Amino acid sequence: MRAEGHSNILKQQEPQLIGIGTNPKFAIGQRGLLVCSEQGxxxxxxxxxxxxETYQAVKDLGGISAIAISHPHYYSAMVEWAQRFDAKIYLHANDKKWVMRPDERIVYWTGETLQLPGDLTLIRLGGHYPSGTVLHWPRGAEGKGALLSGDIITVVVDRRYVSFMYSYPNLIxxxxxxxxRMRDTIAPYKFDRLYAAWFEAIVQQDAHDAVVRSADRYIRAVQEVRYP
Structure with missing residues (x-):
């Protein structure tokens, strides 16, 4: 990739949250998010x-103690990252069949939630994948809470809304x-901001209501749409 002119960029999304992406974009162009805390x-x-260069920049920020992935489309080079930083990888056990490179650093968790260092919570939300996972960060958004969603919940052009999809490329x-069910699962969590899978895909405020409002709109649309 270096020979083709690729390099990584690190961008502060807010205090204690660093976006890591590749430029020019590679594949679908998603970026990772490094949540920094004294607990790791x-x-x-x-x-x-x-x-x-990326390794050193992340190491200067305190390294990586844990890696959590929203769904199998973003497994990518997780084992290389885990080995380089001596980190654990947390994946929901129901997605084990999608792991193409087993490694002793992978921890398969079960159930509906998992606590991680830094007061973080992994939530099995489903949708895009049966074990699609989001990360709740209550210290984010100046203490109002943030939700890191990958594309389990995706941000749309109108930032007052988000959406949900089984297959994005096939529009299913x-x-x-x-x-x-997803709406009811996420509703009890407090968050004012939502970070989806790309640098620009952010709901800056009122994200909780945006998710609930969008789910209600989605349900009405698929239940009530009528054709002549």
């Missing part, structure tokens, strides 16, 4: 490229019952 830094989602929607 957690890398949310993963990118493919890891060079010495989720059933209303699944989106209702």
């Amino acid at each position: 830094n957690v890398l949310w989602d993963c990118i493919t490229y890891l060079d010495d 929607p989720l059933p209303a019952s699944e989106v209702q």
Whole structure:
């Protein structure tokens, strides 16, 4: 990738949150998020490229103690990152069949939630994948809470809304019952900001209401749409 002109960029998204992405964009162009805390830094989602410059920059920020992935599309080079930083990888056990490179650093968790260092919570939200996971960060957004969603919840052009999908490239929607379950699962958590899978994909404020409002709109649309 270096020979093709790729390099990584680190961008502060807010205090204690660093976005890590590749430029020019590679594949679908997602970026990871490094949540920094005194209890250990957690890398949310993963990118493919890891060079010495990126390693040193992340090490200067305190390294990585844990890696958590929203769903198998972002497994990418997670083992290389984990080996380089001597970090554990946390994946939901229901997605084990999608792991193409087993490693002793992978921890398969079960159930609906898992606590990580730094007061972080992994939440099995489902949707895009049956074990699709989001990360709740209550210290984010100046203490109002942030949700890191990958594309389990995706940000749309109108930042007052988000959306949900089974298959993005094939435009296959989720059933209303699944989106209702996702809505009910995430509703008890407090968060004012939402970070999806790309640098620009952010709901800066009122994100909790945006998710609930969007789920309600989605359910109405798929249940009530009528054709002549």
